[in-house]
Amino acid sequence: MSGLKEKLSEKIDAHRPRTTKLLKEYGDVKVGEVNVQQVIGGMRGVKSLVTDTSYLDPMEGIRFRGYTIPETLAKLPKPEGVEMPYVEGHFYLLLTGDIPTENDVADVAQEFQKRGEVPQYVFDMLKAMPADSHPMAMFSAAIVAMQRESKFAKEYKDGLDKMKYWEPTYEDAMDILAKLPRVAAFIYRLKYKNDDQIAPDPKLDLGGNFAKMMGVDKPYDDVSRMYFILHSDHESGNVSAHTGHLVASALSDAYYAVSAMINGLAGPLHGLANEQVLRWLQDVKAKMGDKTPSEEEMKKFVWDTLNSGQVIPGYGHAVLRKTDPRYAAQRDFCLKHLKDDTLFGYVDMLYRVTPDILKEHGKAKNPWPNVDAQSGVIQWYYGVQEYDFYTVLFGVGRAIGVLANIVWDRALGYPIERPKSITTDMLEEIAGVKK
Numbered sequence: 318m319s320g321l322k323e324k325l326s327e328k329i330d331a332h333r334p335r336t337t338k339l340l341k342e343y344g345d346v347k348v349g350e351v352n353v354q355q356v357i358g359g360m361r362g363v364k365s366l367v368t369d370t371s372y373l374d375p376m377e378g379i380r381f382r383g384y385t386i387p388e389t390l391a392k393l394p395k396p397e398g399v400e401m402p403y404v405e406g407h408f409y410l411l412l413t414g415d416i417p418t419e420n421d422v423a424d425v426a427q428e429f430q431k432r433g434e435v436p437q438y439v440f441d442m443l444k445a446m447p448a449d450s451h452p453m454a455m456f457s458a459a460i461v462a463m464q465r466e467s468k469f470a471k472e473y474k475d476g477l478d479k480m481k482y483w484e485p486t487y488e489d490a491m492d493i494l495a496k497l498p499r500v501a502a503f504i505y506r507l508k509y510k511n512d513d514q515i516a517p518d519p520k521l522d523l524g525g526n527f528a529k530m531m532g533v534d535k536p537y538d539d540v541s542r543m544y545f546i547l548h549s550d551h552e553s554g555n556v557s558a559h560t561g562h563l564v565a566s567a568l569s570d571a572y573y574a575v576s577a578m579i580n581g582l583a584g585p586l587h588g589l590a591n592e593q594v595l596r597w598l599q600d601v602k603a604k605m606g607d608k609t610p611s612e613e614e615m616k617k618f619v620w621d622t623l624n625s626g627q628v629i630p631g632y633g634h635a636v637l638r639k640t641d642p643r644y645a646a647q648r649d650f651c652l653k654h655l656k657d658d659t660l661f662g663y664v665d666m667l668y669r670v671t672p673d674i675l676k677e678h679g680k681a682k683n684p685w686p687n688v689d690a691q692s693g694v695i696q697w698y699y700g701v702q703e704y705d706f707y708t709v710l711f712g713v714g715r716a717i718g719v720l721a722n723i724v725w726d727r728a729l730g731y732p733i734e735r736p737k738s739i740t741t742d743m744l745e746e747i748a749g750v751k752k
């Protein structure tokens with residue numbers, strides 16, 4: 318058994334009695350109330366999920382297993398001579414709650430290296446897809462095509478003790494995470510680089526290997542590490558994490574669940590916002606020609622978008638009520654590495670003008686930027702300028718959190734998810750609407 322699996326097994330044994338006790342002795346305790354607005358309004362703020370890998374505070378932002386983003390980036394082990402930690406170590410943290418040692422990280426890296434080969438039929442299928450398929454559709458299709466590899470599905474069919482569900486799920490999670498960077502890089506090179514594929518280097522860590530397969534020089538390895546870690550987990554009410562959890566709750570295996578969560582991430586109000594931000598910025602750039610917009614001109618672009626009934630991509634959030642710390646972490650990176658870049662200048666100007674405009678506009682509850690407002694600019698700067706690919710990168714990162722959650726869902730025996738819906742007639746009756 319790998320060190321990670323052994324550690325996880327201990328953690329699961331220690332955690333199970335907590336869930337059992339809550340259910341048995343405190344099952345009737347009320348957690349909150351639900352009002353009409355929440356029933357119609359996408360369940361905003363309804364506390365109805367348990368997630369231990371991360372928690373999102375509206376004012377503070379995300380904490381991964383109790384650590385803020387700066388703490389996470391500072392505490393996790395790093396490859397020598399770089400700024401960003403190993404992605405492998407972050408997965409270890411999300412799964413176990415512990416900061417890994419160098420040895421723990423090496424153990425996970427070795428596991429990924431062993432499991433990284435992608436079946437040829439996946440590449441053949443991707444090549445057979447129409448050339449104008451969206452990279453997110455290709456990514457989702459590739460993952461679900463690999464479902465036949467699922468160890469959980471096989472063991473379940475053969476008859477599996479519920480207490481052991483988590484074990485083949487963990488194996489699936491490791492297999493999927495090992496393969497996703499290869500699948501993503503393959504899609505990139507197939508779609509935008511004439512199918513000129515670059516072989517992986519098994520000696521490299523996940524971030525380093527991904528940069529190599531993408532064909533992008535340093536510090537793109539560090540950009541990838543940062544990107545995958547920052548996008549990994551945002552508790553489990555967001556569309557992608559919730560979709561992953563929901564699908565897995567039917568005991569669909571992790572391949573089905575991750576493919577499904579990628580489909581949710583592909584929506585413009587969620588992960589696809591990073592593509593939309595670049596599209597929006599490029600549009601501004603095209604309209605300005607060689608000229609840099611003044612703040613007044615930038616304000617006009619923002620108002621024009623709002624007045625035409627569209628959202629400002631990269632701004633607003635369903636939970637956050639301040640600047641997203643994932644935005645702030647990427648902004649710090651930009652200030653260090655691409656301070657004088659034109660596009661970063663645009664992003665910076667947007668940050669100065671947009672919150673006040675959104676406040677004046679009066680609709681968005683959160684006028685501050687989210688993770689997607691900053692991420693594409695970094696990719697663009699390092700040469701990955703095909704912005705319809707950006708959400709695939711988000712997807713590789715998000716899979717880390719979704720898979721850690723699915724393993725724990727199985728370990729704690731969470732049931733099939735089944736909220737109750739009611740009709741409008743019933744809602745009117747509950748509300749006492751006079752007709």
Ligand code: HAX
Pocket residue numbers: 555585586587588589590623627628629630631632633634635636680681682683687688689
């Ligand atoms: N621009 C213009 N209007 C906005 C807005 C923005 N950036 N953000 C919210 N609003 C509007 C909403 O469309 C809504 O309008 P209606 O009343 O006409 O429906 C109103 O303000 C209230 O919305 P809200 O309660 O503040 O926000 P929601 O929880 O409903 O939605 C969203 C949260 C992130 C979807 C929203 O802020 C948005 O559409 N932002 C732009 C797209 C985006 O950046 N998405 C990525 C979010 C982060 C993420 O998940 N990344 O993956």
